[in-house]
Amino acid sequence: MEVRQLKYLLSIGREGTFTAAAEKLFISQSALSQQVKSMEEELGVPLFDRSRNRLHFTEAGALLHQRAKHIVREVEEAKKAIHELEQLYRGTLRIGVVQTINAYLIPKIVAHFSSRYPEVQLRVHELSAPEIERQLSEHELDLGLSFKPTDYPKLTFDPLFEEELMLIVNPQHPFARREEVEAKALESEQLMLLSEGYCTRRIWDEAAKMADISPKVLIEMNTISSLLSALEDHPKAGTILPALTMKMKAAHGLSAIRIVHPSPTRTAGILWRAQGYRSKASRKLAEIATNMVQELKQ
Known part of the structure; x- marks a missing residue:
């Protein structure tokens, strides 16, 4: 046969x-x-x-x-x-990336990688965390920059960094000058959140459940940039997004407040197929991503 x-x-x-x-x-x-x-x-x-x-x-x-x-x-x-x-580092590298990493880290990673390995064609797809897991498991991606998988045990995860989810508000919001706010204090607040199914939303929903609150969801959107822009027209509302969001241009002028008791956090990292072949190109990109994150921490 x-x-x-x-x-x-x-x-x-x-x-x-x-x-x-x-x-x-x-x-x-x-x-x-x-x-x-x-x-x-x-x-x-x-x-x-x-x-x-x-x-x-x-x-x-x-x-x-x-x-x-x-x-x-x-x-x-x-x-x-x-x-x-025979052809070192040639070919195509397919990467799945969640929104915040794509908006802030990926441009730097891609620029560095492409300058060193111009022969490799990079295809970067911005996807939700569950979709990255699915496509990676079905060999539609070579690696993912996302969060620790929940539904696909045959994927492995190399952590890069841990970050908190923050309450992000318009400067006119009553909480804008605070350094931190308890999760319970958000029960009466109007929130604009990512749609259900996004990892960030899932983490916040779990934190709200732990705090025994059910905040009002004023608006749901599918992109972080849209949520940040919406804060201009809703100065009394807030959104809950990863700390990296504040590095984006769309977040300029906004305020970020730590959420405590509990503090919702997530761990970002590199996703691989557990026993899949890791090309030299994919390993080099993972190495660049790791080194870049370490530099940003310093």
């Missing part, structure tokens, strides 16, 4: 019919059918239930399909590793 045949099997599984799969593979339907027949003869079992309009795997076919995913991935990663021995 050849890797090429396993790729054909994966394509049929995705497309659902021999005709659609053949079109995607740029081969004739008869050639594809012959390859499947060859695999079935070699294994001695049918791989598809052909009694329905849309193809369905038999039990044996489903088992081979699942194994084929891993085999093809391993072969592709082996080819990639060998290619790097």
Whole structure:
């Protein structure tokens, strides 16, 4: 059985019919059918239930399909590793980044990396933490700059730094001159927050639950810059965002107040597939990110 045949099997599984799969593979339907027949003869079992309009795997076919995913991935990663021995640091690096890191740290990291390794094409995708975890686990990303994963145990996490979530307000807000505020004091405040599903929102919701409060959510938005801009029109409202947010241009003139009892915090770091191949380019970018964070701490 050849890797090429396993790729054909994966394509049929995705497309659902021999005709659609053949079109995607740029081969004739008869050639594809012959390859499947060859695999079935070699294994001695049918791989598809052909009694329905849309193809369905038999039990044996489903088992081979699942194994084929891993085999093809391993072969592709082996080819990639060998290619790097001949072409040092060439290729494409796909990175998933959460909003605050993308807005503040990534421009510096990317500029430094690209000046040293101009042959590598960087593709940076700003995504939510759960989406980074999903895409990384499904091999759609090479690494992620995000938070400790919660739903994907097969991902590993190298911590970079820990930061607090802050109450950020307009200078006209009653809390603007305070250095800190207790979480309970926010129960009667109007808050503008990131939408549910974002890691920052999840951390704040957990802190509010610990403080036994249910603050009023005035507005939900999907971007940090939008929340910061909205503070101009809502001087009596506040938002809760990571401390790094105050490094953004959109935060100029705003005030950040520590939240205590409890103090919501998050740990940012680098996400990898636990047993996945780590290219030299990805390891170098992780090294640059680590060194840059250490410099900022000094």
